[in-house]
Amino acid sequence: MKSIAVLTGGGDCPGLNAVIRAVYKTAHSNGIKVYGVKNGFKGLVEDDLSLLGSENVSGILPRGGTMLGTTNRDNPFRYQCIDRGELVYKDMSQRILFNLKKRDIEALIVIGGDGTLKIASEIAELGFPVVGVPKSIDNDLPKTERTFGFDTAVSIATEALDRLHTTAESHHRVMVLEVMGRYAGWIALHSGIAGGADCIIIPEIPFKWDSITDKIKLRQQKGTMFSIIVVAEGAKPINGEISVARLVNNCPETIRLGGIGDKVAHELENLLGVECRSTVLGHLQRGGSPTAYDRILSTRYGEAAVNAIINKKFKTMVALQNNEIVPVNLIDVVGTPYLVPATHDLIKTGRSLGISFGD
Numbered sequence: 001m002k003s004i005a006v007l008t009g010g011g012d013c014p015g016l017n018a019v020i021r022a023v024y025k026t027a028h029s030n031g032i033k034v035y036g037v038k039n040g041f042k043g044l045v046e047d048d049l050s051l052l053g054s055e056n057v058s059g060i061l062p063r064g065g066t067m068l069g070t071t072n073r074d075n076p077f078r079y080q081c082i083d084r085g086e087l088v089y090k091d092m093s094q095r096i097l098f099n100l101k102k103r104d105i106e107a108l109i110v111i112g113g114d115g116t117l118k119i120a121s122e123i124a125e126l127g128f129p130v131v132g133v134p135k136s137i138d139n140d141l142p143k144t145e146r147t148f149g150f151d152t153a154v155s156i157a158t159e160a161l162d163r164l165h166t167t168a169e170s171h172h173r174v175m176v177l178e179v180m181g182r183y184a185g186w187i188a189l190h191s192g193i194a195g196g197a198d199c200i201i202i203p204e205i206p207f208k209w210d211s212i213t214d215k216i217k218l219r220q221q222k223g224t225m226f227s228i229i230v231v232a233e234g235a236k237p238i239n240g241e242i243s244v245a246r247l248v249n250n251c252p253e254t255i256r257l258g259g260i261g262d263k264v265a266h267e268l269e270n271l272l273g274v275e276c277r278s279t280v281l282g283h284l285q286r287g288g289s290p291t292a293y294d295r296i297l298s299t300r301y302g303e304a305a306v307n308a309i310i311n312k313k314f315k316t317m318v319a320l321q322n323n324e325i326v327p328v329n330l331i332d333v334v335g336t337p338y339l340v341p342a343t344h345d346l347i348k349t350g351r352s353l354g355i356s357f358g359d
């Protein structure tokens with residue numbers, strides 16, 4: 001193995017640079033050259049690759065974002081092109097293989113979430129050696145106990161809950177924090193426990209308005225006039241709809257969730273006659289420096305991905321299982337997101353503490 005390439009795809013995430021750095025350093029010490037692909041699969045289609053040197057990875061360990069750029073739009077198997085003035089979709093997978101092979105690149109490390117790894121597994125099916133690295137603030141990938149970036153998002157959401165507590169208490173208000181996570185409630189669940197929320201509302205447990213108001217009223221009866229609610233962006237009431245913020249064209253994952261926080265605050269004001277405010281944490285959860293935990297996990301993943309290539313463990317994703325990094329089949333990771341099971345230990349813990357899950 002003489003040359004490999006690395007790309008970052010999907011939404012950016014704290015720890016991406018730490019993975020890239022670990023990939024470069026591990027490859028370098030094994031005499032392997034590393035090409036960096038710009039802007040995810042777009043860079044592979046458009047032949048935007050360059051050889052990485054130590055100067056490119058120096059100082060990037062604590063930096064948020066990705067020095068390679070990323071996109072959560074372009075799918076090379078259905079690539080948006082303009083042909084004779086008309087918008088058409090083309091399969092660019094052969095172009096990708098051509099661009100890799102012309103540089104004698106023998107394997108590809110794809111750092112991404114479910115969408116990106118689905119494409120990675122399709123490229124692997126074409127016969128090109130691929131190893132995936134599980135990225136997402138949402139922690140919604142199966143076969144791994146953690147995606148990198150999640151810990152940082154949880155710590156940012158927890159800090160937000162701490163800050164909302166003091167203003168909620170001063171004004172005797174109900175404060176609602178909407179966090180990300182797509183269809184998974186991991187960020188809401190973990191930050192809700194860490195930040196002492198009174199209600200944790202997640203997509204996996206459709207909520208009843210009564211359950212939330214009962215919890216707030218109970219607190220009021222005990223003389224506590226403020227309450228804190230953390231709601232995942234994918235949450236919905238029983239028999240209700242998810243809240244869609246916008247539709248993004250030209251990508252399989254068109255729905256961008258958002259708006260449930262405002263709806264919850266508005267409805268609680270109506271039902272309880274108490275002042276409510278909502279905060280949408282948004283992309284703050286994805287920006288900035290990774291926590292020490294995420295730097296370590298990202299570094300372990302990057303190192304393990306290169307070793308998987310050296311050991312010819314292709315069509316795999318490096319995963320955290322029982323505190324060890326192991327290769328799992330890429331095909332087993334894509335398709336079904338890892339959602340919070342109803343029996344999850346943290347839900348049990350939350351219930352014992354009197355937290356309402358809105359059911």
Ligand SMILES: Nc1ncnc2c1ncn2[C@@H]1O[C@H](COP(=O)(O)OP(=O)(O)O)[C@@H](O)[C@H]1O
Pocket residue numbers: 009010011041071072073074075076112113114115116117118119135136250251252253
């Ligand atoms: N169901 C899907 N099938 C194929 N490609 C997808 C699918 N969902 C998303 N993609 C593509 O995967 C890439 C990133 O997906 P996205 O879900 O936004 O990020 P992530 O990789 O972090 O999960 C984009 O190129 C998008 O077009």
Ligand SMILES: O=P(O)(O)OC[C@H]1O[C@](O)(COP(=O)(O)O)[C@@H](O)[C@@H]1O
Pocket residue numbers: 010011012072113114115135136137138180181182233256257286
């Ligand atoms: O940046 P965008 O396009 O608004 O996407 C927002 C979505 O991306 C995320 O931040 C991360 O999701 P991915 O890991 O799938 O990229 C979600 O939590 C959120 O729903």
Ligand SMILES: [Mg+2]
Pocket residue numbers: 010113114115116
């Ligand atoms: Mg995704």
